[in-house]
Amino acid sequence: MKIAKALFLLFLLIFIPFSAQAKIIYVPDDSSTIQGGINGALDGDTVVVARGHYYERINFLGKGILVASNFIFDNDTTTIDSTVIDGDTLVLGVADTGSVVCFVSGEDSASVIQGFTIQYGIGISEDPVPISSGGGIFCDSASPVIRNNIITQNIAHYGAGIRCFSSSPIIEHNRIIKNLGLSGAGIHCRRSSPIISHNTIAENLATNGGAVSCYDMSSPTISRNIITRNFGYTGGGIYCSWSSPTINCNIVTGNSAQDEGGGIFCYWESPAVIINNIIANDSALHGGGIACYESWPSIKNNTIAGNYSFLDGAIYCKNSNRDESFPIIINNIISNTLRGGGIYCEDATYVTISPNDFWNNRGEFYNCPGGIGDTTWGSNINGIPCDSLYNIVRNPLFVDTLNDFHLRKNSPCIDAGDNTFAPVSDLDGNPRIVDGNEDDSAIVDMGAFEF
Numbered sequence: 537m538k539i540a541k542a543l544f545l546l547f548l549l550i551f552i553p554f555s556a557q558a559k560i561i562y563v564p565d566d567s568s569t570i571q572g573g574i575n576g577a578l579d580g581d582t583v584v585v586a587r588g589h590y591y592e593r594i595n596f597l598g599k600g601i602l603v604a605s606n607f608i609f610d611n612d613t614t615t616i617d618s619t620v621i622d623g624d625t626l627v628l629g630v631a632d633t634g635s636v637v638c639f640v641s642g643e644d645s646a647s648v649i650q651g652f653t654i655q656y657g658i659g660i661s662e663d664p665v666p667i668s669s670g671g672g673i674f675c676d677s678a679s680p681v682i683r684n685n686i687i688t689q690n691i692a693h694y695g696a697g698i699r700c701f702s703s704s705p706i707i708e709h710n711r712i713i714k715n716l717g718l719s720g721a722g723i724h725c726r727r728s729s730p731i732i733s734h735n736t737i738a739e740n741l742a743t744n745g746g747a748v749s750c751y752d753m754s755s756p757t758i759s760r761n762i763i764t765r766n767f768g769y770t771g772g773g774i775y776c777s778w779s780s781p782t783i784n785c786n787i788v789t790g791n792s793a794q795d796e797g798g799g800i801f802c803y804w805e806s807p808a809v810i811i812n813n814i815i816a817n818d819s820a821l822h823g824g825g826i827a828c829y830e831s832w833p834s835i836k837n838n839t840i841a842g843n844y845s846f847l848d849g850a851i852y853c854k855n856s857n858r859d860e861s862f863p864i865i866i867n868n869i870i871s872n873t874l875r876g877g878g879i880y881c882e883d884a885t886y887v888t889i890s891p892n893d894f895w896n897n898r899g900e901f902y903n904c905p906g907g908i909g910d911t912t913w914g915s916n917i918n919g920i921p922c923d924s925l926y927n928i929v930r931n932p933l934f935v936d937t938l939n940d941f942h943l944r945k946n947s948p949c950i951d952a953g954d955n956t957f958a959p960v961s962d963l964d965g966n967p968r969i970v971d972g973n974e975d976d977s978a979i980v981d982m983g984a985f986e987f
Contacts, residue, residue, distance in 0.1 A: 560584055570594050577601045587618045591627045595638040600646030607651030616651050616686055623657040634658035635670045639678035647680040654685055659692030668692040670699030679704040686711045695724030704729045712737045720749030729755045736762045744768055745775030754779040765790045771801035778804050785812045785963050793820040797827035808833040812963045812984050819844035823852030832861040836957050838868045839941045839984040845876030857886040864888045867953040869932045869983040873897040890925030893932050893949050893982050920948050942985045949982035962986040
């Protein structure tokens with residue numbers, strides 16, 4: 537431990553420009569409270585908190601500082617478990633400022649919180665209506681870094697775990713679990729563009745967006761997260777309304793919604809980009825995997841498998857065309873829907889569906905544009921029967937139908953996609969558009985993985 541601390545101090549001395557003033561404040565040695573350490577810190581300083589249970593609600597006060605547990609030295613996840621910032625109202629009482637951690641003074645990426653369990657916050661009360669925001673962490677016009685924390689058992693109407701309002705924080709490598717709210721129990725975004733990456737967001741419960749909600753011109757980047765076992769009335773995993781999230785390279789599995797969008801729900805003019813994801817074993821009344829209502833997402837190169845829809849399909853589109861805007865569903869594998877069809881279109885929805893593989897769903901197509909699914913039309917470049925938009929109905933030959941959605945060597949999805957819409961890399965980070973079937977023609981594969 538002493539060696540690690542010495543190395544950290546050496547790093548400060550060599551690499552931080554304002555190193556002449558930078559110092560480390562130890563809690564509880566130098567300050568009995570975390571907030572006291574923050575109060576005494578200047579930009580560039582570090583507040584290091586020893587293992588323990590701290591009943592506090594802290595505010596960064598606009599300072600560009602690192603507030604961290606000893607996890608920054610020992611890289612031991614048990615340090616995160618045992619360094620707790622607790623906003624429990626039974627100990628601290630009820631206050632208008634009930635968020636455990638506040639960034640409300642223009643903080644930027646120089647403000648970092650790392651290595652804590654953050655729990656039992658009740659959020660900040662917002663006028664004029666009696667609602668609360670940001671039970672665990674509240675960001676208002678601030679863009680800090682939130683890294684390597686456990687954010688759990690917080691309650692708030694908006695963003696029980698984390699609330700972002702007019703903010704663009706970096707939220708990475710956290711476990712955001714078991715939070716309860718009205719919208720975005722894990723993370724709620726309004727007019728915000730956070731980077732949400734490499735987190736586990738699980739077992740959160742909300743009316744809209746169990747894991748993540750995006751509202752009111754938000755454009756978050758949601759990438760390489762595990763989003764699992766969350767619940768919402770709509771949008772069990774991710775909910776977006778009048779927003780344009782990029783949802784890339786996530787595992788979205790085991791989520792459920794009582795109404796629409798077990799995995800992802802796009803509502804009211806939300807041109808989401810949904811690409812390279814595994815969307816599996818999710819369930820809802822409408823759209824077990826993905827539902828879009830009055831929205832036009834781009835759904836590309838996903839593997840959408842084993843989902844459950846009580847009434848319609850793995851993908852459900854309703855009232856989702858306006859002027860020149862409509863959903864685009866390209867290069868996906870939609871398979872093994874346990875109840876409901878592959879894709880279900882309702883109320884004159886126009887959808888671009890080309891090319892995809894639909895397999896072993898309870899009926900592949902419902903009310904889709906003419907010719908979709910008619911594989912008597914001809915064959916694709918690989919000689920596989922397809923419709924006029926090159927959709928196929930063939931077993932994708934996963935390595936394991938339940939657990940491993942990589943493609944086996946003879947999969948009909950290899951070199952069967954459309955290069956025009958291909959992403960640069962796949963869910964594993966491997967390059968796209970390679971000659972997987974060795975016929976001297978490099979074509980993107982369908983699904984989340986390139987062979």
